Amino acid sequence: MDNFDRKILQAFQENTRLTTAELGEMVGLSASACHRRLARLRKSGVIQSEIAVIDPRSIGRTVTLIVTVTLEREQSDMIAEFKRAMRENIDIMQCYYVTGAVDFIMVLTSKSMESYDAFVQRFLFANRNVRRFETFAVMDRVKVGFDLPILLDPD
Structure with missing residues (x-):
């Protein structure tokens, strides 16, 4: 990856709707x-996805929650099963398997606290491998996005 690729990535992650002509003008x-270059970056997996960031409130998802989960047993098959369940659950926007005091951190949205309670009953209380979870209700979305800092190589 050279500096042209890095410049393309920087501009493209800020606005994926740029035409290749506009992008070319920006990066020279x-x-x-x-x-x-974009085709190569997509094919190689550097560009994993091109997404729209939607305001959850606009589709009735008025509550955003961050939930930490600690599993009862950390056996590889149980971790794999929990990961699979996370990927398949449409309420969960992001999920991270982490080190430290908890095993997973997830970000999800819900229509209401009552809907979140139903999710907890179905997904967390019903899972015998969940030892503990803690929920943090988001009061304000201060920054949302997936932009990465892309630094140019000094020549």
Whole structure:
């Protein structure tokens, strides 16, 4: 990956709707060169996904929660099963398997606290491998996004 790729990634993660001509103008390459580089970055997995960040309130998801989960047993099959369940649950926006005092941290949205309580009953209380969980209700979305700091290599 060279500095042109890094410049493309920086501009593209801020606005994926840029045309290759606009992108080329921003980074100093032709539109066709930008098109080839974007295709290569997608194919190699550097660009994993191109997503829209939607305000959850606009679709009735008025409550955002951060939940930490500690499992009863940390056996590889039980961890794998918990990860699978996390990936399949549409309420969970993000989930991280972490080190430290807890095993997982998840971010999810809900229509209401009552809906979240139903999620807890179905997903956490019903799972015999969940030892403990703690919920943090988000009061304000201060910063939301997936932008990464992309630094240019000094020449």
